[in-house]
Amino acid sequence: AQSVTQLGSHVSVSEGALVLLRCNYSSSVPPYLFWYVQYPNQGLQLLLKYTTGATLVKGINGFEAEFKKSETSFHLTKPSAHMSDAAEYFCAVSEANSGYSTLTFGKGTMLLVSP
Amino acid sequence: DAGVTQSPTHLIKTRGQQVTLRCSPISGHKSVSWYQQVLGQGPQFIFQYYEKEERGRGNFPDRFSARQFPNYSSELNVNALLLGDSALYLCASSLEGGGDTQYFGPGTRLTVL
Numbered sequence: 001a002q003s004v005t006q007l008g009s010h011v012s013v014s015e016g017a018l019v020l021l022r023c024n025y026s027s028s029v030p031p032y033l034f035w036y037v038q039y040p041n042q043g044l045q046l047l048l049k050y051t052t053g054a055t056l057v058k059g060i061n062g063f064e065a066e067f068k069k070s071e072t073s074f075h076l077t078k079p080s081a082h083m084s085d086a087a088e089y090f091c092a093v094s095e096a097n098s099g100y101s102t103l104t105f106g107k108g109t110m111l112l113v114s115p
Numbered sequence: 116d117a118g119v120t121q122s123p124t125h126l127i128k129t130r131g132q133q134v135t136l137r138c139s140p141i142s143g144h145k146s147v148s149w150y151q152q153v154l155g156q157g158p159q160f161i162f163q164y165y166e167k168e169e170r171g172r173g174n175f176p177d178r179f180s181a182r183q184f185p186n187y188s189s190e191l192n193v194n195a196l197l198l199g200d201s202a203l204y205l206c207a208s209s210l211e212g213g214g215d216t217q218y219f220g221p222g223t224r225l226t227v228l
Binding site for chain 1: 121148150155157158159160163170173205207216217218219220222224
């Protein structure tokens with residue numbers, strides 16, 4: 001069975017500082033990996049995804065993530081935080097299962113950005 | 116293009132009642148998935164439908180049921196509501212399911228009193 005672990009339920013950064021949100025996964029087959037962002041009282045918005053190929057994936061709003069198979073990690077980074085980045089971030093893994101695949105999510109990391 | 120839409124936005128029910136939530140996928144998408152997000156947790160998979168057939172079901176009791184219509188819209192039904200069913204219910208659509216990217220709607224906030 002697949003699972004996702006997000007280290008740190010809350011991460012606080014100052015505006016302009018590096019953002020690093022950690023995600024580790026377990027999967028018995030090569031995974032598809034996703035990062036979603038959720039603003040208050042809204043649904044999930046896709047930030048970026050890894051399927052195959054290049055292990056460094058660029059997404060929207062200046063975010064990127066690197067797939068490291070040896071570390072089973074898919075950490076999310078952004079060089080310089082903006083106030084508008086404050087939200088909850090979810091890492092998810094997708095694994096084919098009997099002809100269909102579903103997303104298994106981590107518990108989320110709340111990103112707090114201070115001026 | 117319109118994204119995934121869900122109705123209603125909010126819903127308040129009492130224990131024992133039944134509820135129906137609705138979802139319209141992105142135009143051209145044939146697969147719909149339902150997720151439950153309890154406060155403070157990540158979403159949990161409930162169902163996936165493709166071409167009106169149930170493709171998969173998560174670890175939820177039989178009180179939860181769903182269906183998909185010929186126009187690919189979907190309904191989620193929950194019977195005999197419990198306090199623990201209070202959550203944000205998210206619908207996601209994708210082209211064909213499988214490993215396709217899932218795009219989420221804004222969700223329906225269900226409160227059970």
